[in-house]
């Protein structure tokens with residue numbers, strides 16, 4: 502009984518009358534697909550907290566709809582949100598004024614912008630690292646590119662006043678620490694002031710034209726595309742302008758930090774040798790066809806997918822049907838706006854019957870390509886941008 506009460510978070514009234522072996526509704530497994538309007542092919546990695554990822558073929562849309570968008574939570578989703586009472590406070594050592602805005606203030610006082618922004622969890626691809634890294638075992642599906650509408654964070658920060666010595670911003674949010682201890686934050690990260698002031702860095706209140714779904718940060722979220730999505734605080738109610746690197750929860754230690762210089766797999770790395778992840782590396786995903794597709798001999802295989810490169814543009818995507826021995830260029834679209842993923846396609850002749858693998862490799866505007874195999878090991882398994890591959894059978 503005590504254990505159940507602890508799990509529910511309060512005493513169970515009339516608990517002594519509860520039949521033995523009865524499972525209170527509060528502890529029954531909710532259906533995450535219904536709860537979050539997710540497609541039933543999405544993969545649930547964890548339910549305490551909720552972490553759900555897509556499969557490559559589910560991400561085929563040019564703009565990711567909610568049903569295929571991954572969910573990454575560090576804590577418990579806030580409940581009973583009253584958006585009419587929601588407030589965003591700007592404070593911090595480097596804010597000239599502490600200022601508080603209602604959602605209406607933000608919507609009416611500042612110009613609104615819509616951008617397609619790629620959000621990829623820093624730990625996307627973690628499942629492949631060896632020695633294994635603790636944490637959600639993301640495969641390839643912790644990435645999305647939705648339309649986000651809101652006001653520029655920079656406009657709001659400037660309205661409050663940014664002091665000369667500002668170097669960083671840190672967000673604070675309404676989600677609840679897993680321990681339910683109100684003095685602890687599940688996560689409070691941020692970005693350098695320069696990234697905070699970019700045109701595309703939004704305080705968003707709409708996703709794909711509608712209110713942001715609760716799991717994705719309703720009613721207000723920070724969106725800093727191209728950086729590890731952990732920088733894009735959901736349910737944001739306070740942003741601090743800092744005169745030093747933000748020191749909130751999950752800014753230090755091995756959280757969202759990697760060895761500044763490459764290390765041997767499994768190495769112990771001293772804190773001073775760890776660096777905060779900035780922009781995400783170049784990456785691509787073949788979203789069509791689904792891996793395992795069977796095609797008829799004599800037909801051309803059309804593949805499609807997306808490519809993105811942190812703060813940069815993708816210059817080229819290539820495919821290989823011979824395990825990387827030779828590469829052929831794909832068609833590649835320009836991004837709709839900076840920090841949006843780009844779409845590639847190719848018509849591939851597959852002449853023999855049998856098993857093929859299609860590998861895709863993106864190259865960014867600075868000439869950096871995705872590695873074919875796992876990149877540098879790091880303690881928490883971040884930044885795996887190895888080439889995506891699909892299997893095809895020709896019959």
Ligand SMILES: Nc1nc2c(c(=O)[nH]1)N[C@H]1C(S)=C(S)[C@@H](COP(=O)(O)O)O[C@H]1N2
Nearest residue numbers: 571572573574575622674730731733734735
């Ligand atoms: N308040 C808050 N913001 C958060 C998180 C969180 O747990 N709490 N998780 C972060 C991480 S690690 C990721 S990858 C993204 C995931 O965004 P999504 O769930 O909308 O896909 O949100 C980020 N913002």
Ligand SMILES: [Mo]
Nearest residue numbers: 573622623731
């Ligand atoms: Mo993340």
